Amino acid sequence: MSGDPAGDGHGEAVAQVLLRAHPRCIRAALRWLRGKCPWLPPTWHEWAAEEAFYRTAIQWLTDPSLAHRDPLPYCLTTVRNLLTDHLRSSKPIPTPRDPSLVGAEDQPWARAERIAQEDARLLEEEVIPAIGRMPRTQRRDVLELQSRGADDTAIALDLGISRGQVQSQRARGIPELRQELKRRIRLKEERTRRQRGERYSSE
Structure with a gap:
């Protein structure tokens, strides 16, 4: 008996699509994130790229109509949503206590974050x-x-x-x-x- 819940090879077909798409999706997501938010640490970029692909994989595995569609656009949309949620929840830059750090809000990374x-x-x-x-x-x-x-x-x-x-x-x-x-x-x-x-x- 087949382990495919759809009974038509959907699970196996989608698994192959996702395996082929994974490297391309991760590269595209990282490239987009590094261009949009270079001030965020590389570990966050990597987490967001993998999280976006994970959510994409769940969507593809649960919706048979997506079996023959490229996951990349959906993955990039998910990355953008993750970044938007992160920026919305970010706390404002605190006022520095160290006199040597006065004006930190005018540093390039701070200006870039405000612009983003x-x-x-x-x-x-x-x-x-x-x-x-x-x-x-x-x-x-x-x-x-x-x-x-x-x-x-x-x-x-x-x-x-x-x-x-x-x-x-x-x-x-x-x-x-x-x-x-x-x-x-x-x-x-x-x-x-x-x-x-x-x-x-x-x-």
Whole structure:
């Protein structure tokens, strides 16, 4: 009797997919993490890459529909989510007690962390929702995958297109995304002006 719960070789097929994908997923995850958060220790990068692949493997093993899909985009999305959660939970930089450390908040690593936290906030609160409001096209699919941390190779594999097509669709999608962000900013500014007008009139 087969040990495969699906009875159709799903478990064995997925195991082979995951075994082949593991080195590539770990390399891509580490490369992305080192570029996005170089101030975090290498041990955290390694933990996040392996944790992301573990969660990806669980998803692939429990969902038969994923057997023939490349795990890399999902793994990179999971890495991005792990980093976002880590940045959200990070404690603020404490005020140094040692006089020689005064101004530590202005050190390059501290500035880089603040910038990364702001980038993560903007990505979650503005860019990803704006992409979601775009019409459902391949341009939007490319931007969605990129916003989740996938590189051009991963996007091409996930969508079944060439890297050149990925770059072309991104070039066409960015102006559309920019217009959507501008529209969102205008709406927020108009809402703020109305709220101020209502407050002043009530006074």
